[in-house]
Amino acid sequence: MAFILGMDTGGTYTDGVVIDSAGRNIICKAKALTTREELTRGMKTCMEHLDFDRMEEISQVSLSTTLATNAIVEGRGARVGLIYMGAELEDKVPAELEVKVKGRFDIMGRLQEDLDRDEIRNALLQMKGRVEAIAVSGYASVRNPKHEKEVGRMARELLDVPVVCAHQLTSALGFHHRTVTAVLNGRLIPIIRQLLRSTKEVLREKNIHAQLLVVKGDGTLMTEAVAKERPIETILSGPAASVIGSLALTGRKEGIVLDMGGTTTDIAHVSDGTVKIKKEGAKVGGWFTRVQAAEMCTFGLGGDSRIYLDEKGRLQIGPQKVWPLCLIGAEYPHLVRELKSFTRVGEYKRYFAQEADCFLLGSNPLPAGASEWEQRIADMLREGPHSLTYLAGQLGVDAETLELTPLVESGVLSRISVTPTDLLHARGTYTRWNRDAALAGIRILAKRKEMPVSKFLSAAEEAVNEKMAMCCLQSAADFDESGVTFADSPQAMYLIQNALRPKKERLLESGISLRKPIVAIGAPAGAWARKAGALLGTEVIVPKHADVANAYGAAAGRITETVELLISEDSGQYILSAPWRRLVCGSREEAVFYAIHEGRKHIEHLLRDAGCQTWTIRERSSDILADVAAEDGTAQTACMGTKLVISGTGSPL
Numbered sequence: 001m002a003f004i005l006g007m008d009t010g011g012t013y014t015d016g017v018v019i020d021s022a023g024r025n026i027i028c029k030a031k032a033l034t035t036r037e038e039l040t041r042g043m044k045t046c047m048e049h050l051d052f053d054r055m056e057e058i059s060q061v062s063l064s065t066t067l068a069t070n071a072i073v074e075g076r077g078a079r080v081g082l083i084y085m086g087a088e089l090e091d092k093v094p095a096e097l098e099v100k101v102k103g104r105f106d107i108m109g110r111l112q113e114d115l116d117r118d119e120i121r122n123a124l125l126q127m128k129g130r131v132e133a134i135a136v137s138g139y140a141s142v143r144n145p146k147h148e149k150e151v152g153r154m155a156r157e158l159l160d161v162p163v164v165c166a167h168q169l170t171s172a173l174g175f176h177h178r179t180v181t182a183v184l185n186g187r188l189i190p191i192i193r194q195l196l197r198s199t200k201e202v203l204r205e206k207n208i209h210a211q212l213l214v215v216k217g218d219g220t221l222m223t224e225a226v227a228k229e230r231p232i233e234t235i236l237s238g239p240a241a242s243v244i245g246s247l248a249l250t251g252r253k254e255g256i257v258l259d260m261g262g263t264t265t266d267i268a269h270v271s272d273g274t275v276k277i278k279k280e281g282a283k284v285g286g287w288f289t290r291v292q293a294a295e296m297c298t299f300g301l302g303g304d305s306r307i308y309l310d311e312k313g314r315l316q317i318g319p320q321k322v323w324p325l326c327l328i329g330a331e332y333p334h335l336v337r338e339l340k341s342f343t344r345v346g347e348y349k350r351y352f353a354q355e356a357d358c359f360l361l362g363s364n365p366l367p368a369g370a371s372e373w374e375q376r377i378a379d380m381l382r383e384g385p386h387s388l389t390y391l392a393g394q395l396g397v398d399a400e401t402l403e404l405t406p407l408v409e410s411g412v413l414s415r416i417s418v419t420p421t422d423l424l425h426a427r428g429t430y431t432r433w434n435r436d437a438a439l440a441g442i443r444i445l446a447k448r449k450e451m452p453v454s455k456f457l458s459a460a461e462e463a464v465n466e467k468m469a470m471c472c473l474q475s476a477a478d479f480d481e482s483g484v485t486f487a488d489s490p491q492a493m494y495l496i497q498n499a500l501r502p503k504k505e506r507l508l509e510s511g512i513s514l515r516k517p518i519v520a521i522g523a524p525a526g527a528w529a530r531k532a533g534a535l536l537g538t539e540v541i542v543p544k545h546a547d548v549a550n551a552y553g554a555a556a557g558r559i560t561e562t563v564e565l566l567i568s569e570d571s572g573q574y575i576l577s578a579p580w581r582r583l584v585c586g587s588r589e590e591a592v593f594y595a596i597h598e599g600r601k602h603i604e605h606l607l608r609d610a611g612c613q614t615w616t617i618r619e620r621s622s623d624i625l626a627d628v629a630a631e632d633g634t635a636q637t638a639c640m641g642t643k644l645v646i647s648g649t650g651s652p653l
Helices: 039-047 067-074 117-127 146-158 175-205 224-229 237-250 327-333 332-341 374-380 390-395 405-407 418-427 435-448 453-479 488-502 525-535 546-556 588-609
Strands: 005-009 015-020 026-033 060-063 080-085 098-099 112-113 132-139 161-165 211-215 222-223 254-262 267-271 297-299 305-307 315-321 358-360 411-418 518-523 559-570 573-578 581-585 617-627 635-650
Touching: 005 039, 005 237, 005 546, 015 039, 026 039, 039 175, 060 175, 060 237, 060 573, 067 175, 067 237, 080 117, 080 146, 080 175, 098 117, 117 146, 117 175, 132 175, 132 224, 132 267, 132 390, 132 525, 146 161, 161 175, 175 224, 211 224, 222 224, 222 411, 222 559, 224 435, 237 254, 254 332, 254 453, 297 453, 305 411, 305 435, 305 546, 305 573, 315 453, 327 332, 327 358, 327 411, 327 418, 327 435, 332 358, 332 435, 358 374, 358 390, 358 546, 374 390, 405 411, 405 435, 418 435, 418 453, 418 525, 435 453, 453 488, 453 525, 518 525, 518 546, 573 588, 581 588, 588 617, 588 635
Parallel strands: 005 060, 060 211, 080 098, 080 132, 132 161, 254 518
Antiparallel strands: 005 015, 015 026, 211 222, 254 267, 267 297, 305 315, 358 411, 559 573, 559 635, 573 581, 617 635
């Protein structure tokens, strides 16, 4: 029997599962805290917790990761030099250096201006030593990639850095977004390559010499070799794996998949067994890409979301991610004593100070020119985390005046606070870490609200449940393409809150419901989704092994390769535009024949290289329609060509 290892590195946990390749049954599973500064440590810990003694029989490893998404959001990655041609860029791009050179094809792929190779050589040599990757993008390169291929060849000859050509990543039109995609791909290459090297090192230590596959943003798998060249396709990899996992674990074909992690809640819509794909491309970190990915709605609500009181004393949940008090308190019991020492009640009208907050040193050093009190705080935290009141007392100031948020935002400090995970510990429904630490922080917030602990705990739980219900409602509106943002409409919010929190004294009674069930996955989801589903009048399904659905989705995924080809008419000739060449044909039938023949051959080659023994290939075509002006000035719809999409799906086992 062969086995598959699935792993997911999330913002809080690294999950692992081992399944049998035949029945897709989970043999064992494990979780470990993600070590964000060094992902391999979390992977090693997770694998050590897997109760499996036949590691050498694992024949496939599938990995999903948030690394690419996080790197783009945080602005990390390689310095990229961009060579572009054919048109001006509409807006800024995430490149370190950018140079426009001569060379242009028109939208039909006809040569308008040839390359100036001396100009290109000079531009590349100026970038030598200043960039770590080269991106090449040309206007209409999806109709004729000749110029991009030539510039890419020159870049590889002159510079010892990875080279990315935009036409290799997407066949979609849109010069600017295609260029952004190429640059971001270049930025991610060293990050994903390092992840893959580290992962293989961990696998070798465990005597695993299996094929390594990576989950793409649409939930399908790609080989290690493809991931190294096209790491941009791993954006939204983790959320996509969660959807695949939920479908495989439940067998459901309709529903709202809700994945609650430590930082965010990601929601997808499944219809007829498939998840909706953002065909126009995914947006990550403010950048529009041409990468197809599962359509997700993401909200700042997770098991590690901060629970606090705002300046008006109102209870707030997130979106900031913090360390749970119960987690850090398990390692540093002195925090419990510090939190329990808080005795003040009702001394302040404002809620600036959050005495339930504690702090530890972050990953960034103090900047040059740090003040004396900032230096003193850093010195105190080197011995371990401390509460706000302890730090204020050591400095001889009132906690109300000690504002540490700027140091948190700069990464010098990390915040520890009350979270939904602490609420679960306080109730005793989840007791992995230190319950006393959770209760100590909750008591402080309850005192500040002048409420009994039990009443505050109920109010906080209700707030989490209502926020999750709102996430589901807003997602449903987004999937319906309503263009409505409920938070922007006081009228809508009044009706929704009336439905979620009915009161007998109100004359107006409103109701609201979801038409599809909620499939809840992720470690904390089961504890919160059932109540949110009850508020929305819908069924909630929490599958067995929901806590490792992401890793299971990675293991259960299949390899899919897709190619798009365009046939257009030009002066009685038919032009076939493929990612690898432009072909002029004498008839439409001839162009279609070559498109299908070469497309299928291309897909079969990719699947064979991926280790697939069997596969299925599908073809679909559609006319490209556009509104054009007729001679009489009226608008009419014209066919601008035919798009053929050829996709193949196979399993490496």
